[in-house]
Structure formats: structure tokens, C-alpha cells
Amino acid sequence: MINDLIYVYCISNSPPELSKNALFAGLQHIPFHGLNVVIRLVSESEFSEENLKKNLTDLAWLDSYAREHIRIISLLMEDCTVIPFNFGTIYNSQDSLLRFLEDYYDSLIEKIEYISGKEEWGIKMYFNRTMLIEQIDELSMEAADLEKQIMASSPGKAFLLRRKKSELIESEMNRLTKSYGQDYFNQLKKISEATMLNNLLPKELTGRDDTMILNASFLLYKDKASDFTATLNFLREKCVGFGFDIEFTGPWPPFSFISIKEKV
Amino acid sequence: MHDNVIDRSKDLTILELLDRVLNKGVILTGDIVISVADVDLIYLGVKLMLSSVETMEQLKSGQAIIKK
Numbered sequence: 083m084i085n086d087l088i089y090v091y092c093i094s095n096s097p098p099e100l101s102k103n104a105l106f107a108g109l110q111h112i113p114f115h116g117l118n119v120v121i122r123l124v125s126e127s128e129f130s131e132e133n134l135k136k137n138l139t140d141l142a143w144l145d146s147y148a149r150e151h152i153r154i155i156s157l158l159m160e161d162c163t164v165i166p167f168n169f170g171t172i173y174n175s176q177d178s179l180l181r182f183l184e185d186y187y188d189s190l191i192e193k194i195e196y197i198s199g200k201e202e203w204g205i206k207m208y209f210n211r212t213m214l215i216e217q218i219d220e221l222s223m224e225a226a227d228l229e230k231q232i233m234a235s236s237p238g239k240a241f242l243l244r245r246k247k248s249e250l251i252e253s254e255m256n257r258l259t260k261s262y263g264q265d266y267f268n269q270l271k272k273i274s275e276a277t278m279l280n281n282l283l284p285k286e287l288t289g290r291d292d293t294m295i296l297n298a299s300f301l302l303y304k305d306k307a308s309d310f311t312a313t314l315n316f317l318r319e320k321c322v323g324f325g326f327d328i329e330f331t332g333p334w335p336p337f338s339f340i341s342i343k344e345k346v
Numbered sequence: 347m348h349d350n351v352i353d354r355s356k357d358l359t360i361l362e363l364l365d366r367v368l369n370k371g372v373i374l375t376g377d378i379v380i381s382v383a384d385v386d387l388i389y390l391g392v393k394l395m396l397s398s399v400e401t402m403e404q405l406k407s408g409q410a411i412i413k414k
Contacts, residue, residue, distance in 0.1 A: 131378045135384060138380065139388070145360050148368070149358075166367075168379065171379055172378035174377040283365070286396065287393055289361075337367065342375065
């Protein structure tokens with residue numbers, strides 16, 4: 083099998099020590115005016131446009147390669163500043179890779195400087211409808227007032243007020259999830275250098291019963307990471323009792339904060 | 347030092363991985379790249395897989411009810 087396609091993991095600011103870890107076996111690096119492109123030569127049978135497309139639908143294949151992609155970039159990130167590439171970025175030849183490096187050189191240098199000393203964290207916030215409804219009277223003064231009125235009313239009037247309350251619950255729930263999501267986002271933003279909002283993922287994808295209300299990435303200085311996780315844990319404790327949950331992952335290579343602009 | 351993501355990468359769900367390595371589409375260079383349409387297809391695959399895992403778990407726990 084001939085391996086002649088170039089699979090790019092990342093670009094690092096210093097030459098990577100590829101003998102350091104068994105996982106780096108088969109990797110090479112191409113130096114380019116102070117930048118180092120970490121690559122692997124891969125075969126057409128797996129990574130030609132057509133075959134890659136086919137393989138992407140094979141979840142076991144995708145899972146193992148996506149995991150390898152992350153692991154290698156994360157390991158390299160321990161010693162260098164890296165610009166991570168999206169999984170599955172392939173160049174047909176060294177010439178074509180060098181052309182990209184030449185064309186985008188200024189932008190790549192700018193990015194390396196920008197992300198130096200920083201890392202990415204991801205947070206996903208969820209809310210559980212049933213739990214929030216159960217505690218709505220504690221969280222919403224309006225709901226609590228209405229509940230008092232219901233208790234003091236005749237059965238007929240109480241019935242009408244209950245209907246009014248179920249409408250109020252919907253709008254209050256909407257308000258509460260928005261305000262908690264926004265407040266938590268703002269508090270984490272204060273510790274971060276940059277933020278990125280990602281698409282909310284549907285329940286079919288998360289496999290969770292509760293609803294995603296925030297999917298965000300934060301870029302922060304590495305020495306702020308303990309502040310960041312402490313704040314997250316504090317915020318999580320505060321809201322977990324009434325149906326919110328926060329998942330967080332990191333540190334990641336700064337995937338969400340690298341945008342290489344098309345050259346004009 | 348905190349734990350690096352790689353130390354826990356076995357525990358990361360495929361969704362977390364894909365959400366990071368595919369979903370950004372910010373470096374659209376390369377002679378071959380995974381397009382937005384491909385990403386949609388991948389997510390469709392993940393959805394199908396997750397729903398079939400659920401079905402399998404239901405079968406295992408004897409809760410499966412044929413819905414159609």
C-alpha cells in the first residue's frame with residue numbers, strides 16, 4: 083500500500099519531539115520558517131476523497147481516528163503552542179501543503195501568537211423541566227404569589243387560576259433558563275480571553291433526558307484553568323438542586339478559536 | 347496541574363469528540379476536507395447509533411415494546 087496523502091494534525095511553534103511518545107510513531111514534521119507542520123502519510127485506500135467519505139459513515143472507524151486526532155494534538159500541546167486542524171484535512175502533495183503555508187503564513191503566525199499560553203474549555207448546560215417545575219414557587223415570586231391566591235380561592239376560581247399558572251410556569255421557565263444560562267456564561271467569560279457559542283444539540287444526540295440550553299467554548303490562559311473549574315463547580319453546585327446541570331470538558335487544543343481567513 | 351483531556355479521552359463520548367474536531371469548519375483548507383454536508387451525515391449516523399443502542403438496552407432489560 084502506498085501512503086502518499088498528507089494528513090495534517092496541527093502546526094506547532096517549536097519542533098515537536100516525536101520520539102517522546104509511542105503514539106507519535108509514524109508522525110513526521112515539516113519545518114516551514116519557524117512553523118512545524120505535524121503530519122502523517124496516509125493511504126488513498128482510507129483517505130482519498132471518496133474513501134474518506136465512505137469511512138466517515140463507519141462510526142467505529144471515525145471514533146478511533148477522531149480520538150487519535152485529539153490525543154496526538156493534546157499531547158503535542160503539552161510542550162508547544164499548536165494550531166489544531168479539523169479532523170480529516172488532507173493534502174495531495176507536499177507542494178500543495180507548502181503553497182497553503184506560504185499563502186497563509188502571516189495569518190498562521192498571528193494565530194500562534196494569539197493562542198500562546200492559552201487553552202480551550204467546553205461547557206454544556208442542561209435543564210430538567212420536571213425538576214424546575216417542581217420548584218417554580220421557590221424560584222419565581224410571581225408563581226409563588228399566584229399559588230397563594232389559588233390556596234385562598236374557591237374551587238371554581240382556583241381552577242381558573244391553575245390554568246393561568248400553567249401559562250405563567252412556561253414563561254417563567256423560559257425566563258429562568260435564559261437568565262441562568264446568560265449569568266453563568268457571563269461569569270465564565272470574565273475569566274476567559276474569548277468565547278464561542280456553539281449549536282445546541284438535540285436530545286437524540288446528547289442521549290440525555292434534559293434539554294441543552296448552552297453549548298459554549300472558552301479560551302483562557304492556562305494559569306486561569308483552576309479559577310475556571312472552581313467557578314464552574316461553584317456555579318454547578320448552586321443550580322443543580324433545581325434542575326440545572328453543567329458538563330465541562332477540557333483542556334482542549336483551541337479548536338474553536340482558530341479561524342484562518344480566506345486570502346483576498 | 348490539572349488532568350489533560352487525553353487522560354480522560356477514553357471517557358469522552360463520541361459526541362464530545364466530534365463536537366470539537368469536526369463541527370467548527372474553521373480551517374477550510376486542504377485538498378480534501380470534511381464538508382458541512384458530510385458532518386450532517388456523520389451526525390445522522392451518530393443519531394441512528396444512539397437510538398439503536400437505546401433499543402438494544404430496552405431489549406436487554408425486557409422493556410421493548412414494538413411501537414409500529
